[in-house]
Amino acid sequence: MGKINVAILAGGSSVERDISLRSCENITANLDNDKYNIKIYELPKDGSTNWAREIIKEPPDIVLSALHGGNGENGSLQGFLHCLGIPFAGSRVLSSALCMDKKTAKTVMAANHIQVPADVCIKRGERLIDYADEIRQMGFPLIAKPNRGGSSIGIGIAYDMDELEKAVDSIAKKYDDDVIAEKYIQGQEITCAVAESKDSIDVMAVLDINKRGDIFDYEDKSKSSSPLGDISNMPVFMQDMVKAIAVKTFTVLKCRGYACVDMIVKDEQIYVIEVNTLPGLTDKSLIPKAAQISNMSFGEFLDRLIEFELR
Numbered sequence: 496m497g498k499i500n501v502a503i504l505a506g507g508s509s510v511e512r513d514i515s516l517r518s519c520e521n522i523t524a525n526l527d528n529d530k531y532n533i534k535i536y537e538l539p540k541d542g543s544t545n546w547a548r549e550i551i552k553e554p555p556d557i558v559l560s561a562l563h564g565g566n567g568e569n570g571s572l573q574g575f576l577h578c579l580g581i582p583f584a585g586s587r588v589l590s591s592a593l594c595m596d597k598k599t600a601k602t603v604m605a606a607n608h609i610q611v612p613a614d615v616c617i618k619r620g621e622r623l624i625d626y627a628d629e630i631r632q633m634g635f636p637l638i639a640k641p642n643r644g645g646s647s648i649g650i651g652i653a654y655d656m657d658e659l660e661k662a663v664d665s666i667a668k669k670y671d672d673d674v675i676a677e678k679y680i681q682g683q684e685i686t687c688a689v690a691e692s693k694d695s696i697d698v699m700a701v702l703d704i705n706k707r708g709d710i711f712d713y714e715d716k717s718k719s720s721s722p723l724g725d726i727s728n729m730p731v732f733m734q735d736m737v738k739a740i741a742v743k744t745f746t747v748l749k750c751r752g753y754a755c756v757d758m759i760v761k762d763e764q765i766y767v768i769e770v771n772t773l774p775g776l777t778d779k780s781l782i783p784k785a786a787q788i789s790n791m792s793f794g795e796f797l798d799r800l801i802e803f804e805l806r
């Protein structure tokens with residue numbers, strides 16, 4: 496069999512552009528050159544689309560997306576590739592769009608009896624005051640986040656209505672987006688790296704992100720400076736619950752290939768915070784680390800991902 500032509504998409508115009516370029520570097524460094532011809536498409540910051548004309552002219556056997564956030568992760572890019580009939584690894588249109596829209600994803604999870612933090616969603620352009628009763632009922636502290644954000648950008652904790660108002664205004668100014676005011680859960684923040692193969696959906700590893708402040712923020716995420724822990728401190732039945740919930744979440748949100756399911760655990764309660772369908776793949780990121788923990792090199796993980804799509 497000849498070599499497989501792999502196209503890697505990276506860069507793009509989202510705020511996560513730099514992380515994307517680093518993910519691309521790590522993928523390139525770990526793909527086996529004896530098996531694959533690699534072509535990198537660096538999507539420009541300005542959103543211009545020459546790369547799209549090029550990929551249509553010369554379609555690869557498979558696309559690996561190193562894009563994070565924005566059109567790369569919200570289903571748009573997935574729809575484009577789907578229309579062209581170009582195979583790609585990872586979640587499809589519906590799941591990508593669903594997981595990008597935190598409130599809708601939470602609604603689907605809750606309907607499937609997956610516990611999520613209580614929230615009030617303030618629709619774009621509406622006033623906080625109209626939600627005041629609901630918010631007081633929920634109680635502070637709350638975390639305010641853009642519904643379709645990423646990398647913790649724009650997120651803040653509010654301890655009273657004034658602080659919440661400031662947080663909501665600041666998000667509304669910067670983002671054309673609804674704002675989620677969500678019950679702040681003070682607990683152990685973990686992420687579950689989930690991978691799908693032909694026969695099953697498995698949790699490769701559950702990592703404690705050892706967050707240092709109140710929020711696992713952009714700085715922590717991009718630098719990965721705090722060491723990752725595991726969940727061996729948890730009772731075994733809780734570890735099993737965490738894994739079962741991760742697989743269930745992956746399934747009900749119709750994810751494909753791989754994803755990270757983020758949770759906070761407090762007093763034996765497990766809350767799913769969000770799901771990332773295109774999590775970082777840099778040498779410091781959770782997915783390559785999780786692969787390693789489950790006795791797979793990152794190269795083998797990529798082999799499996801490609802095999803799964805091209806089977």
Ligand SMILES: Nc1ncnc2c1ncn2[C@@H]1O[C@H](COP(=O)(O)OP(=O)(O)O)[C@@H](O)[C@H]1O
Pocket residue numbers: 612638640644645646647648650677678679680681684706709710711712757759768769
């Ligand atoms: N309900 C919550 N309670 C406590 N911390 C939260 C909550 N929601 C988010 N956070 C903190 O904020 C970070 C980013 O929130 P998240 O919902 O994952 O958005 P993003 O898409 O920006 O990563 C989380 O990693 C966590 O540290």
Ligand SMILES: [Mg+2]
Pocket residue numbers: 646647757769
């Ligand atoms: Mg997150």
